Amino acid sequence: MKLPTSDGSDENIATTMPAADGDFSPRAGNLPDNAPVAAATAYKGRTEAWLTVGLWAVVAFLLGVLNENARLLFPGLPAEEAQAAHALAAGYLALLLASLLFTARSAAHLPHRAGVLIAVGALLAAPVGAVVLMHSLRIAVPPLVAVSANNLFLPVAAALVGAGVGRVIRHPNTLLAAAGFAVFFDIVMVTMGTVAVLLKNNSRIVTAFSVGGGVAGGPPLSRPGFAPPPPPLTGVTIGPADVLFLGLFLSAIAYLRLSERATLVWMFGLLTLALVFVELRGLPIPALAPMGVAVLLANARHAAFSRQEKRDLAIGATFAVFLAGLLVAGARGILGGGKNGEKPGSNPDIRGSR
Numbered sequence: 001m002k003l004p005t006s007d008g009s010d011e012n013i014a015t016t017m018p019a020a021d022g023d024f025s026p027r028a029g030n031l032p033d034n035a036p037v038a039a040a041t042a043y044k045g046r047t048e049a050w051l052t053v054g055l056w057a058v059v060a061f062l063l064g065v066l067n068e069n070a071r072l073l074f075p076g077l078p079a080e081e082a083q084a085a086h087a088l089a090a091g092y093l094a095l096l097l098a099s100l101l102f103t104a105r106s107a108a109h110l111p112h113r114a115g116v117l118i119a120v121g122a123l124l125a126a127p128v129g130a131v132v133l134m135h136s137l138r139i140a141v142p143p144l145v146a147v148s149a150n151n152l153f154l155p156v157a158a159a160l161v162g163a164g165v166g167r168v169i170r171h172p173n174t175l176l177a178a179a180g181f182a183v184f185f186d187i188v189m190v191t192m193g194t195v196a197v198l199l200k201n202n203s204r205i206v207t208a209f210s211v212g213g214g215v216a217g218g219p220p221l222s223r224p225g226f227a228p229p230p231p232p233l234t235g236v237t238i239g240p241a242d243v244l245f246l247g248l249f250l251s252a253i254a255y256l257r258l259s260e261r262a263t264l265v266w267m268f269g270l271l272t273l274a275l276v277f278v279e280l281r282g283l284p285i286p287a288l289a290p291m292g293v294a295v296l297l298a299n300a301r302h303a304a305f306s307r308q309e310k311r312d313l314a315i316g317a318t319f320a321v322f323l324a325g326l327l328v329a330g331a332r333g334i335l336g337g338g339k340n341g342e343k344p345g346s347n348p349d350i351r352g353s354r
Contacts, residue, residue, distance in 0.1 A: 045111065052106040053156060060099040061152040064211050067092055068147075071230035080231060086279060089234035093275040094268075096211065100155060100238060101268060104246035107159040108254045114167040121160030127153045150240075155211050158240040162247025169252040172302040179295040182245060186288035210237035236279050242287045249295050259298045266294035 071077050078084040110117060127149040134141045169175050246267070253260050270290035278285055 049106065049110050053103060053110070053159070056099050056103040056106055057152060057156045060096060060103060060155060060211055061148065063092065063096045063099060064151040065147065067096075067233045069229075070233040077233070085233070089236070089279050090276045092233055093236060093279065094272050096238060097271055097275060098268060100211065100243055101246060101264060103155060104159045104162065104243055105250050105260075105264065107156075107163040107247050108166065108251035110160075110163065114164040117160045117164035117167070121157040121164065124153045124157035124160065151211055154240050155243045158244040159247040162244035163251040166248040166251025167255055169256070172256055172258060172299065173304060175249070175252045175256065175258070176296060176299065176303055179249065179292040182288040183286070183292035186286035210239040211243075234279055236275055238275075239287075242291070245288055245291060249291065253295075253299065256302075258302050262298035263295060266298045267291060270294050
């Protein structure tokens with residue numbers, strides 16, 4: 001499209017439009033003389049975008065390592081059940097969540113197609129598989145590799161895969177419906193699905209594949225002849241499924257140009273409350289529940305449902321809430337209390353493993 005200029009000539013509208021926030025690709029229609037500059041700018045933008053993803057992932061990794069070794073580095077920390085210890089744990093969990101949120105947001109703004117993001121994410125998940133295989137074959141794994149597999153590579157892999165899948169969502173109605181379904185689906189998984197079985201059996205699988213959960217696929221790091229390491233600051237971890245859905249929702253919201261900032265604020269607030277609740281009570285909370293609610297609260301005004309669709313959604317939501325309440329009430333008898341007064345474990349995505 002051409003716009004008239006003051007001298008009577010035409011100017012391509014694509015060269016006059018500013019790039020959208022997070023859009024690092026050069027606009028179509030640049031003049032030939034600007035092509036080298038546009039290519040250099042695009043390359044710089046892509047590099048900075050990937051560096052931002054890596055930076056926030058490293059921050060999350062370092063926080064997880066600090067959590068695992070906090071009592072070793074600072075022997076004077078208060079006991080696990082002390083109120084001061086819970087306060088420190090809450091601050092750590094808020095920082096960890098924030099770093100993972102920004103990792104997912106940065107992945108959502110990467111200037112690549114869905115297939116590229118999913119492929120790179122799958123490659124970055126390979127170290128976790130390699131570590132698990134080496135553990136099963138009783139092959140020694142370097143400690144740094146073992147810890148970084150699930151605390152560094154896996155969160156980035158999950159964020160990239162989620163960002164790729166989020167590009168498939170092309171309408172706000174689809175996003176809001178997916179958020180509502182995710183809430184119900186996670187409640188089912190945590191209360192009576194695979195996750196509930198793992199929690200009931202006190203399986204280490206949940207913790208081993210989570211950020212802040214120690215070593216992927218194996219026991220905590222220890223040396224023969226030495227006392228086991230002290231417990232972490234908190235046993236609450238954040239799983240790769242959480243990061244995947246963070247990337248999915250934020251990618252779709254960025255692509256559809258919805259309320260991204262409001263979504264981040266709601267996600268951080270609700271998920272932080274959920275993490276603190278798990279830290280204090282140890283009860284399972286489906287992570288996708290506060291996450292999906294955050295998406296709905298921040299972006300409901302963008303919905304374009306017809307009157308019939310709104311009625312059908314209201315009926316479905318009422319039934320889902322009723323059924324979810326029954327599932328949670330029934331699961332309390334299974335997961336509501338641990339042996340000898342111990343805290344029960346919590347959800348795979350937001351869970352406690354004391």
